[in-house]
Amino acid sequence: MKKVTAVLLKHNGKLLIAKRDEQRELGNLWEFPGGKIEKGETAEECLTREIKEEFQITIKVEEYYDESIYEYEFGTIQLIVYWASWISGEINATEHEDYKWVTIGELHNFNFAPADIPIVERLRREENEFSA
Ligand SMILES: Nc1nc2c([nH]c(=O)n2[C@H]2C[C@H](O)[C@@H](COP(=O)(O)OP(=O)(O)OP(=O)(O)O)O2)c(=O)[nH]1
Numbered sequence: 001m002k003k004v005t006a007v008l009l010k011h012n013g014k015l016l017i018a019k020r021d022e023q024r025e026l027g028n029l030w031e032f033p034g035g036k037i038e039k040g041e042t043a044e045e046c047l048t049r050e051i052k053e054e055f056q057i058t059i060k061v062e063e064y065y066d067e068s069i070y071e072y073e074f075g076t077i078q079l080i081v082y083w084a085s086w087i088s089g090e091i092n093a094t095e096h097e098d099y100k101w102v103t104i105g106e107l108h109n110f111n112f113a114p115a116d117i118p119i120v121e122r123l124r125r126e127e128n129e130f131s132a
């Protein structure tokens with residue numbers, strides 16, 4: 001099983017989501033930015049590295065949120081999700097087709113990768129409970 005990290009990067013009450021490149025697996029689907037954990041790396045180190053590579057910004061990884069396991073045709077992934085905040089730099093999306101800052105309430109307008117769906121649902125559920 002492949003371990004993949006993903007980030008809930010909070011900034012001004014919104015989260016960063018990104019659209020996967022058409023040419024790659026799960027092309028054109030939206031995701032929480034991140035990537036595969038490399039040998040000898042912690043999840044936090046992986047996230048900091050991936051976000052630097054893919055968006056050229058420095059983040060601070062905060063608390064663990066949740067994880068999701070999904071069996072794709074190309075293999076099973078364990079998606080490990082953390083909260084984080086933006087420390088420095090300006091966003092330059094080097095690998096994604098597009099990116100957006102959205103509120104939790106807007107997440108349902110985007111077509112997410114299957115592994116992300118339980119995460120999106122939990123976020124939305126908690127948001128609704130909080131404002132109820
Ligand atoms: N980063 C990320 N990957 C996800 C999410 N949901 C999901 O199913 N995946 C899948 C897509 C890929 O099959 C796998 C790894 O993600 P990735 O393509 O970002 O990996 P990476 O940045 O390390 O890039 P590479 O080494 O493949 O070039 O996890 C998600 O929310 N974020």
Ligand SMILES: [Mg+2]
Pocket residue numbers: 033034035036050054
């Ligand atoms: Mg990636």
